[in-house]
Amino acid sequence: MKQSAIVIDKRDNVAMALRKLERGEYIQLKIEDRIIDITLSQTIPCKHKFALKDIELGGAIIKYGEVIGLATRKIIKGGHTHVHNVEGLKGRGDKQ
Amino acid sequence: MKFWGYRRVNGGIGVRNHVLVFPTVICASTVAQMISRAVPGTICVSHPHGCGHLGEEREHMIRTMAGFCGNPNVYGVLLVGLGCELLAPNLIVEKLHNTGQRVETISIQAEGGTNNTVTKGKQLTEKLLEEAAGAKRELADVSELFLGTKCGSSDTLSGLTANPALGIACDLLVAEGGTAMISETPEMLGAEHVLARRAANDEVKKRIWEITIAMEANIKAVGVDIRGYEPGPGNIEGGISTIEEKSLGSIRKGGTSTVMQVVRYAEKPSHRGLVIMDGPAHDVIADTGMIAAGAQMIVFTTGRGSPVGAPIAPVIKVSSNSATYNQMKDNIDINAGVILDAGESIKDVGERIFGEIIEVASGKLTKSEMLGHNEFAIHTIGPTV
Numbered sequence: 001m002k003q004s005a006i007v008i009d010k011r012d013n014v015a016m017a018l019r020k021l022e023r024g025e026y027i028q029l030k031i032e033d034r035i036i037d038i039t040l041s042q043t044i045p046c047k048h049k050f051a052l053k054d055i056e057l058g059g060a061i062i063k064y065g066e067v068i069g070l071a072t073r074k075i076i077k078g079g080h081t082h083v084h085n086v087e088g089l090k091g092r093g094d095k096q
Numbered sequence: 097m098k099f100w101g102y103r104r105v106n107g108g109i110g111v112r113n114h115v116l117v118f119p120t121v122i123c124a125s126t127v128a129q130m131i132s133r134a135v136p137g138t139i140c141v142s143h144p145h146g147c148g149h150l151g152e153e154r155e156h157m158i159r160t161m162a163g164f165c166g167n168p169n170v171y172g173v174l175l176v177g178l179g180c181e182l183l184a185p186n187l188i189v190e191k192l193h194n195t196g197q198r199v200e201t202i203s204i205q206a207e208g209g210t211n212n213t214v215t216k217g218k219q220l221t222e223k224l225l226e227e228a229a230g231a232k233r234e235l236a237d238v239s240e241l242f243l244g245t246k247c248g249s250s251d252t253l254s255g256l257t258a259n260p261a262l263g264i265a266c267d268l269l270v271a272e273g274g275t276a277m278i279s280e281t282p283e284m285l286g287a288e289h290v291l292a293r294r295a296a297n298d299e300v301k302k303r304i305w306e307i308t309i310a311m312e313a314n315i316k317a318v319g320v321d322i323r324g325y326e327p328g329p330g331n332i333e334g335g336i337s338t339i340e341e342k343s344l345g346s347i348r349k350g351g352t353s354t355v356m357q358v359v360r361y362a363e364k365p366s367h368r369g370l371v372i373m374d375g376p377a378h379d380v381i382a383d384t385g386m387i388a389a390g391a392q393m394i395v396f397t398t399g400r401g402s403p404v405g406a407p408i409a410p411v412i413k414v415s416s417n418s419a420t421y422n423q424m425k426d427n428i429d430i431n432a433g434v435i436l437d438a439g440e441s442i443k444d445v446g447e448r449i450f451g452e453i454i455e456v457a458s459g460k461l462t463k464s465e466m467l468g469h470n471e472f473a474i475h476t477i478g479p480t481v
Contacts, residue, residue: 003436006256006436008255008256016252016253016256016335018436045335046335047251047252047253047334047335048252048335049252049335049337061337061338063341063344064255064341064344064345066286066287066290066340066344067286067340068286068337068338068340068341068344069337069338069340069341081337082332082335082337083323083332083337083338086337086338087323087338088286088321088322088323088337088338088339088340088341089286089338089340090285090286090312090322090338090339090340091282091285091312091315091316091321091322091323091326091339092316092321092322093315093316093317093318093319093320093321093322094319094320094321095321096316096319
């Protein structure tokens with residue numbers, strides 16, 4: 001069966017859906033020799049990200065092993081992680 | 097490793113043998129188009145520039161136009177001017193003569209109007225085309241290839257499939273002694289430290305920080321959140337959430353080599369290996385700048401699909417996913433989506449891209465060339481007066 005999601009770096013706390021994943025769907029992800037079990041708490045559109053563990057308000061979102069932004073509210077494990085709950089730190093002219 | 101290219105009198109090597117009709121000012125655009133249409137087989141571009149460039153932008157424009165016209169893919173160029181413009185053809189000629197490029201000039205006011213200029217311009221261009229027809233390909237070393245890289249209309253798969261595969265191809269080219277260029281300074285924000293770690297020396301490291309800090313300051317000065325612009329609406333729909341995420345995916349297309357140099361927009365690198373050109377992420381502006389810096393070819397990765405080509409350089413299009421490839425087969429040369437749905441490795445696809453680079457350098461047409469895509473745009477840096 002085709003892989004349903006992918007984790008790019010072992011340090012990452014988000015994965016990317018490789019197809020549309022339904023709310024309540026259970027998946028297993030292999031990160032090197034570790035297996036993570038996840039039940040998706042929301043529907044995840046194809047190519048979008050979801051959290052591999054609970055991320056607190058202000059917590060770093062890690063992808064490619066690097067910080068790609070901060071959580072603007074608590075994101076629960078298996079939750080859709082995108083512009084509605086993540087903000088970037090660079091190029092924020094609105095915060096001047 | 098070798099390819100078949102056109103050796104130029106100045107020692108450069110072209111992968112194409114174009115005759116270009118180039119207006120140095122917008123007022124000469126229509127006449128330039130008329131001349132080019134009258135001589136099939138020539139290429140013409142249009143742009144809104146040539147007057148009103150204040151201070152540094154004047155030099156920036158001359159460098160870009162001369163670099164583009166002097167690219168080794170161009171056998172010869174007819175520069176078409178008006179007569180009263182800031183960037184008269186002679187300013188470009190001075191730069192071109194340093195490169196040994198074959199060049200003719202014509203000005204509308206001196207010739208006495210549109211019809212006379214087209215008649216004379218046609219004769220000059222026909223002569224260039226006749227000469228160009230005599231050029232023959234010869235074997236050249238891959239170390240003489242200069243590849244520009246670009247990603248446009250990206251999605252989250254771009255950073256996972258197409259960009260790292262192109263990165264493999266860049267690493268292979270650099271290992272052969274060739275040159276690979278990444279640009280798009282906005283798409284280094286959030287990934288500066290990764291590039292800086294790979295700088296060849298302290299000066300290169302300093303320049304990486306300088307260009308990214310300056311770019312972010314320019315962006316912030318506008319007073320908006322960069323999201324919605326970079327990443328753009330299509331990127332966000334494609335799953336990219338922040339500029340940092342986009343950047344970290346974007347820089348993967350340059351591979352993992354040492355960063356040898358940072359150059360300005362349209363500035364020719366003096367080092368081989370992986371180089372950075374400071375400039376915007378705008379697809380066509382970046383392509384034009386890299387070609388003006390001397391790139392003979394572009395590899396362009398795309399997530400959502402892009403038709404963009406370039407007037408004098410082949411653009412090889414690589415899709416990040418099979419759905420986009422199947423949707424836009426007439427535009428896309430290589431599908432990196434097979435990494436996800438056919439279990440191919442990033443390395444295999446990277447080697448395929450490198451093989452395609454060599455074939456295209458030797459004359460194989462890309463999809464963008466077959467369709468006649470020749471998008472062209474020059475970066476502006478100053479107020480237009």
